[in-house]
Amino acid sequence: MAFRLRQKGYRGSITMIGDEVWPPYQRPPLSKKYLTGELARDRLSLKPAETYEENGIELLLDRRVARVDRAARRVFFDGNDDNSLDYETLIFATGGRPRQPDDLGDTLPENIFTLRAISDADAMRERLAPGKHLLVVGGGYIGLELAAVARKRGLKVTLLEQAPRILGRVACSQTADYFRHLHTENGVTLREGVSIESFEGPEQRPSFVKLTEGDEVSFDVAVFGIGLLPNDTIAREAGLECAGGIIVDGWGRTSDPDIRAAGDCARLPYRGDMIRLESVHNAIAQAEHIADDIVCPGGPSYAPVPWFWSDQYDCKLQIAGLNLGYTKVVTRPGTKPGAFSNWYFKGEEMIACDAINDARSFMMAKRWLAVAHRPCPELICDPSWDLAKF
Amino acid sequence: MVKIIYVEADGTERAVDVAEGHSVMEGAVSNGVHGIVAECGGACSCATCHAYIDVSWLEKTGLAEGDEADMLEFAHEPKPTSRLICQIEVTSDLEGLRIEIPDEQA
Numbered sequence: 452m453a454f455r456l457r458q459k460g461y462r463g464s465i466t467m468i469g470d471e472v473w474p475p476y477q478r479p480p481l482s483k484k485y486l487t488g489e490l491a492r493d494r495l496s497l498k499p500a501e502t503y504e505e506n507g508i509e510l511l512l513d514r515r516v517a518r519v520d521r522a523a524r525r526v527f528f529d530g531n532d533d534n535s536l537d538y539e540t541l542i543f544a545t546g547g548r549p550r551q552p553d554d555l556g557d558t559l560p561e562n563i564f565t566l567r568a569i570s571d572a573d574a575m576r577e578r579l580a581p582g583k584h585l586l587v588v589g590g591g592y593i594g595l596e597l598a599a600v601a602r603k604r605g606l607k608v609t610l611l612e613q614a615p616r617i618l619g620r621v622a623c624s625q626t627a628d629y630f631r632h633l634h635t636e637n638g639v640t641l642r643e644g645v646s647i648e649s650f651e652g653p654e655q656r657p658s659f660v661k662l663t664e665g666d667e668v669s670f671d672v673a674v675f676g677i678g679l680l681p682n683d684t685i686a687r688e689a690g691l692e693c694a695g696g697i698i699v700d701g702w703g704r705t706s707d708p709d710i711r712a713a714g715d716c717a718r719l720p721y722r723g724d725m726i727r728l729e730s731v732h733n734a735i736a737q738a739e740h741i742a743d744d745i746v747c748p749g750g751p752s753y754a755p756v757p758w759f760w761s762d763q764y765d766c767k768l769q770i771a772g773l774n775l776g777y778t779k780v781v782t783r784p785g786t787k788p789g790a791f792s793n794w795y796f797k798g799e800e801m802i803a804c805d806a807i808n809d810a811r812s813f814m815m816a817k818r819w820l821a822v823a824h825r826p827c828p829e830l831i832c833d834p835s836w837d838l839a840k841f
Numbered sequence: 842m843v844k845i846i847y848v849e850a851d852g853t854e855r856a857v858d859v860a861e862g863h864s865v866m867e868g869a870v871s872n873g874v875h876g877i878v879a880e881c882g883g884a885c886s887c888a889t890c891h892a893y894i895d896v897s898w899l900e901k902t903g904l905a906e907g908d909e910a911d912m913l914e915f916a917h918e919p920k921p922t923s924r925l926i927c928q929i930e931v932t933s934d935l936e937g938l939r940i941e942i943p944d945e946q947a
């Protein structure tokens with residue numbers, strides 16, 4: 452957002468406040484190539500440090516905003532109250548924090564992790580030694596990616612999913628079936644519909660879990676990938692309308708016209724629903740849309756074509772659209788071995804596509820969604836019908 | 842360091858030094874070259890790092906293959922010289938590589 456504002460000619464001062472010690476960085480590699488060690492830390496940065504100064508953007512790192520006084524248009528930092536900053540426009544881009552396991556207290560034991568920041572990945576990586584046993588709790592994309600990385604590094608992996616199946620919230624059963632098979636084939640013990648009753652062993656270093664089914668699973672390291680909670684506390688305490696995320700309109704405006712919100716922390720209108728989007732694409736696109744509106748108001752409302760990707764083993768998953776409220780799924784065989792795509796329909800309308808090793812279907816779906824084209828399910832299922840010829 | 846010349850859509854030429862082992866995309870992003878979005882950060886998943894390779898360099902960079910070629914087929918104005926530049930690793934024999942950036946990404 453800050454860079455887009457400058458690019459569009461914004462002349463006011465810009466201050467970015469972040470409570471981490473690193474300048475803004477890419478999170479997706481944290482559960483992928485950063486954790487395997489293929490990508491070094493300096494390559495995670497979104498921009499080189501000097502470009503902030505070059506663009507007149509003041510970066511305040513390792514500083515936490517504790518509260519906002521809307522009447523005075525001022526934010527206060529953690530610590531003493533003299534420490535504050537005035538604003539004309541305030542943007543919440545506070546992201547989210549991993550949902551924590553209920554029964555392990557405020558500070559997690561030393562061998563149990565959640566993953567959001569570089570510091571989490573660093574601490575975890577130290578313990579992911581070959582031969583150790585990793586317990587992954589949660590069968591969403593982050594949990595599955597972690598299982599794949601750990602198998603690559605030679606760990607034994609057990610993944611537990613409480614719901615009847617993995618990817619329950621985000622994908623259809625056809626996509627879930629594929630990933631179940633992929634992980635099982637790669638040596639992951641994957642158990643669905645099981646819950647943890649308790650962590651057992653030393654308090655600071657639990658060594659096994661008791662399951663509600665009665666059996667036990669031992670582990671050396673455990674990681675929870677059980678969802679994200681939006682960082683909306685400060686906004687809520689400042690009296691902004693929040694409901695599992697900061698409520699915004701199609702221009703990122705909160706219930707206070709001087710305050711906007713973007714990215715993982717915002718709940719925004721999307722095709723008649725109010726949703727949160729946890730993706731890099733949305734974090735960039737929504738922020739840029741807001742920046743454009745600040746510099747030059749009056750444009751159309753934000754209408755994203757959401758998209759997401761996940762890398763597991765040698766499999767490339769690309770998702771276009773959002774399958775919210777789908778009523779039917781059809782599968783299109785790909786043109787290469789191991790490639791296929793699942794297309795979601797809501798009534799007659801194509802709303803999303805999970806493309807597995809099938810970049811062509813992904814690209815086509817994304818383009819169709821952008822122009823609200825309604826492809827016919829029968830044609831999609833027919834591999835002899837060339838997408839590109841459309 | 843290897844010198845890469847990026848030609849932005851409006852014709853501006855940017856010659857920058859990029860570390861060996863990094864991708865041609867990283868060279869563009871970390872030097873603020875306009876027109877390379879690189880949403881996926883090099884995972885070959887977004888097709889927003891599309892650029893055209895100067896014909897004389899194609900032998901050294903190679904042509905797009907596999908997933909990369911599949912995605913390029915649907916990129917904005919693909920040409921035979923199109924590449925997703927996150928898939929090109931900077932090596933010493935690319936010294937002076939010249940690439941042109943389209944006016945739009947996918």
Ligand SMILES: Cc1cc2nc3c(=O)[nH]c(=O)nc-3n(C[C@H](O)[C@H](O)[C@H](O)COP(=O)(O)OP(=O)(O)OC[C@H]3O[C@@H](n4cnc5c(N)ncnc54)[C@H](O)[C@@H]3O)c2cc1C
Pocket residue numbers: 468469470471477478479480481482514515516517544545546547566567568593682685713714715716728729730731732734758759760761762
């Ligand atoms: C392991 C992992 C893998 C992922 N993989 C993918 C993927 O493959 N594809 C994809 O599209 N997306 C992926 N994501 C999601 C993606 O990274 C997020 O959607 C994106 O980072 C959201 O950006 P944001 O700016 O909204 O929030 P964030 O990146 O969370 O940034 C918010 C920042 O604000 C700081 N902050 C919060 N409150 C305060 C405060 N009071 N004071 C000061 N600073 C504060 C936070 O510490 C944080 O640094 C992944 C995320 C993780 C964690």
Ligand code: FES
Pocket residue numbers: 866879880881882883884885886887888889890925926927928
């Ligand atoms: S950066 Fe996404 S495909 Fe190159």
